[in-house]
Amino acid sequence: MNVAIVNGRIVDPASAHDAQGGLYIANGRIAGIGRAPEGFRADRTLEARGAVVAPGLVDLCARLREPGSEGALKVEMRAALAGGVTGVVCPPDTDPPLDEPGLVRMLRQRSREAAGARTYPLGALTVQLKGEVLAEIQTLAETGCVAFMQTRSLPHDNGSLLQAMRYARTFNLPLWLRPVEDTLAGSGVAAAGPVAGRLGLPSIPVVAETVALHTIFELQRATGARVHVCRLSSAAGVELVRRAKAEGLPVTADVAIHHVHLIDVDIGYFDPNFRLDPPLRSQRDREAIVAGLADGTIDAICSDHAPLSLEEKLLPFGEAEPGATALETLLPLTLKWATENRIALPAALAKVTSRAAEILGEDTGRLALGAKADVVVFDPEAHWRVTPENLRSAGKCTPYAGYELQGRARFTLVGGDVRHEAE
């Protein structure tokens, strides 16, 4: 099927292309940018007047609860598409964890059936994510895992991490690591600082992040392993990544969109919607994250989507599950960050498209001739209110509840297939 998207502003972050025109899709791939290829006949024409035509978003972390919750993936895929997300990296902290090929195959199968966004499973680095025994990562890679992650924190045992890096290096597989030293994070639920002090919340000090980063980088120096650092939260952490990159270590980093906008003060009177992992830190930390995004220290922004139920969330702050529904707010909040910091649209979108795809090593996240036609057409000015009814995700808990946001997908295409149309 041939699709023409006409009269839009075509923005391709990878090539810095930003011009009015049409985008032409044939056989699921991009066949023309700006003008139609010769003899092109559209089976379907999508009107993009007033809208931006960009690569579909590649979200480096969204939980679809598959395996774990029957039917959840389908619902979350609707949310992804409504959010303009065409590629979803699924972390392995499922129930059970993604530590064997059968589970990964099942996830990919369910994902194909759902006809939603593309899924990129992350395999568990260790069996049951316990941080002890290595999972069969090469076998998992052959099944379709794009990288291997230890969720929550680094393995408890540095020896295990060293060997995991050596083993991954053998097959040139990237590791995705949360820079959290568990013995320092303890049972903390908020960032150490005046807010946690005042509210009497058990806290996580910045050193939990910096010690973990020092460990990661030192072991990288010893092994040469490729590492993607997931969910930075502190100014000191951003600075360590900046120096590691300057040194030439093979490292990339992301941040959750929450930490671009929110700080610990926003917890207010124990609002469990602001219970996140990593915890929200200070205004100074937030500013350092914004600066790290601007100078390229932080490569990508992810949603860190977690579709938690009210039962999991409507609890005293420290007992609430950390996380928030975020697939549908990733695009508008990325635009908000760009507007507030005067960042040009292509550079802003790169953080959720081309750079994210590069980290994955996937040929998506760009509008190039011959590339997969994963595309979002969005209205950058469209206002909408974050309410339970307006969210397609099963998760309704978000720190942005009641917010008026700007920017919403009009059409979302995966492989040239129009999978979402705004009502």
Next chain:
Amino acid sequence: MASNPQLNRHGELHHLLSIDGLPRPVVERILTTADSFINIAEREVKNVPLLRGKSVFNLFFENSTRTRTTFEIAARRLSADVFNLDITRSSTAKGESLLDTIDNLTAMQADMFVVRHATSGAPYLIARHASESAPHVHVINAGDGRHAHPTQGLLDMYTIRHYKKDFSNLTVAIVGDILHSRVARSDIHALTTLGVPDVRAVGPLTLLPAGLEQMGVRVFTKLDEGIRGADVIIMLRLQNERMRGALLPSAQEYFAHYGLTPERLAHAKPGAIVMHPGPMNRGVEIDSRVADGSAAVILPQVTFGIAVRMAVMSIVASSARMQ
């Protein structure tokens, strides 16, 4: 940020959740109201009918017979019907959620919940929920995690005012495990709200939380320096489980450096008073000679506590509904 969840739209105290954020006149009114209840305790008939026909539920998700008893006495002296629920053993053990429990009790025509919970902020969740589903219901925080124990803070202020009359030129030192202490946080907010110019926290660095300076507190790690010239010394209880471990090596070493002895007390201002929220660990944070000495006002604190809790209950009960 959300508006102060303790006050209704007329600015009246509807719930008592924390002293943090309470306007000074509200705190002063509680202390003044408590004055009127002090005398009642000395009468033949100790009851007044202010809460007649009202149902007060003591919801203790964490055990504390002492605190529960003082709230119970206060409510009974106000002629309320009091129901004690030991939640640790009943509904939540069966998997019922916190808010389901609240809904159930609200359906039993509860008027006031006195809540003790091990998790910081739990009474806020209950109050927010009640404000939506049962706007007439009042929530009083009887201690939540490390966060707040506002009635203890208020009774401490009552005690200080009783002995020192004026807050405006006092030096008050709070000594011990500030990090884990809801009493310390409530005292700090109450003292700064009432205009105490010199509020100090004294303890080893393992027991001092971040951000004390932002709360208007001067931090000391040496006891002698911390209590030098103090008018009031508030000693905190050291929990048994913290006496040996990563935070402190032993109760003996703690006593050697932070235990209040008569010799140490000599550094304070002559006439200084010594307070303690109880129960005391004699020989750990406080020497018996101090606990039983003339500077100690620990038992009057308990007596004043009843009057202060009566004041809080009668004030919140007289406020307009939340919406």
